[in-house]
Amino acid sequence: MKTALVELISHISAGVMGEDEVARIADEAAQAYADPAAFLAANPDINYDDSFPIPLGEWVVVGSLPDTVLFQADTYADLFAQIVASFGPGVAFNLKPKQLAKADDLTALNRIQIQMSALSAEDGGYVLVNFSQLLDDAIQVVLVHGNHLPGLLQRCAEVGIQAEPALEALRVAVHV
Structure with a gap:
């Protein structure tokens, strides 16, 4: 999952985001996809609940992309x-x-x-x-x-x- 996320974010960042930032977002999103409850417990500042129309991992990807991406x-x-x-x-x-x-x-x-x-x-x-x-x-x-x-x-x-x-x-x- 993380490898696919790194490739996905790299494709859409088109050089705007550094490799470290891409890897960080992919890692966080992979954790959120794998175990949403644990991710939310470890990150209480995340504004997410079950009423959102997308999975937590996707929310992490979308919410982490800068407005230049x-x-x-x-x-x-x-x-x-x-x-x-x-x-x-x-x-x-x-x-x-x-x-x-x-x-x-x-x-x-x-x-x-x-x-x-x-x-x-x-x-x-x-x-x-x-x-x-x-x-x-x-x-x-x-x-x-x-x-x-x-x-x-x-x-x-x-x-x-x-x-x-x-x-x-x-x-x-x-x-x-």
Whole structure:
């Protein structure tokens, strides 16, 4: 479990998080998956109870990811603003968050995905991936290099964390 979690977190952190931080989160999550009661007893500051829609181990992963890795928003304009901010001023984006304000969700997400696919071309661009269950926001994604998408999806399936390319999922949802 821990090895799969290390690979999963490494895929979604795309160099943002150090190996030590990835290993720490994977270790804590593996402990939480293996023995939730013992993990909660050892970590009384964890805000988790049985009413949450995801297992404790998944909660540890989601809750431990920095906001430069896990993006949560209620609109695609807000989501894209967070993504742009995470890259810092050294990365130029053709698309601006305000250009998404009046677009429908599918159009906005498609524009974001086109922009993200153009970055880091040597790694297959970036793919927005819906990650885990929605908790407090309407949108919850991670960015994954296109070359790492199959590995991420495989690791998520192994540990039981829901993940799917966001644009494909929205296209299916809109056309159902």
